[in-house]
Amino acid sequence: MFKFILKRVLEAIPTLFVLITFSFFLMRLAPGSPFTSERAYPPEVMANIEAKYHLNEPLHTQYFLYLKNLVKGDFGPSFKYKDQSVNNLIASALPVSLKLGTIAFCFAVTLGVAAGTLAALNQNSRWDYILMSCSMVGVIMPSFVFAPLLVLLFAITLGWLPAGGWNEGALSYILLPVASLTIGYVAGIARIMRGSMIEGCTPILFVPPRQKACPLHALF
Structure with missing residues (x-):
């Protein structure tokens, strides 16, 4: 029974990796950003926000940073709730x-x-x-x-x-x-x-x- 469960878990890892990769690039390639709203932010404010959330870095850098945090169990800050992390x-x-x-x-x-x-x-x-x-x-x-x-x-x-x-x-x-x-x-x-x-x-x-x-x- 333990071997069967272990086999299923190991088989699920590649599938989970593909889903994570697909969802990441799909969200990044979508138009706009989490901070796009009807009220336009000043360029300086938008630049600071993008730097804080690493949105100004190349896409592959964002991807590897995302995988690194995901492996550590860190899902990052919430884009919706101020001063709250996804883990909290x-x-x-x-x-x-x-x-x-x-x-x-x-x-x-x-x-x-x-x-x-x-x-x-x-x-x-x-x-x-x-x-x-x-x-x-x-x-x-x-x-x-x-x-x-x-x-x-x-x-x-x-x-x-x-x-x-x-x-x-x-x-x-x-x-x-x-x-x-x-x-x-x-x-x-x-x-x-x-x-x-x-x-x-x-x-x-x-x-x-x-x-x-x-x-x-x-x-x-």
Whole structure:
């Protein structure tokens, strides 16, 4: 198992390198810069900004500097938030993401297994059709479409839940994010669980004699 994981990690390194290189040059070759806005900066100010962020250096120098910092785990300063580094922004948001992801994962596994089991035990019944229809909607509808619909219904229209914020992880603030993260995985797990249970419970009507270790003369 360890060798398999190590092999996958080593195979992912070239792919990750290509993606990093492609995204870097794509962003650098795009017109404008992170500091391009409707209000033009004086040339002296723009020159100081470009020098601070190494944007005045040749493209290949910027690329190797970017790779060097990336290997060290330094993602550089934020272009949007003043006096903030990308590392600090990730560190502040990571606990929230981990909490939401863990809760969503637990709900997805629990509800997905329960829905798939119920559908398999009631195969071709009304419950089976309802659950599988709902799971199909969950599979084809991405979370970035489902989440605004939840906000529109429960936060804006009904006013039951807040539309955003965190408030130290209060229950009312995590319900909508967890629901939007959960629905797609519940649908996928339910369909897999149903198929696996039906396949496992289906009786084997015919097994070739050689697989039964039955001698051929016993058939005649």
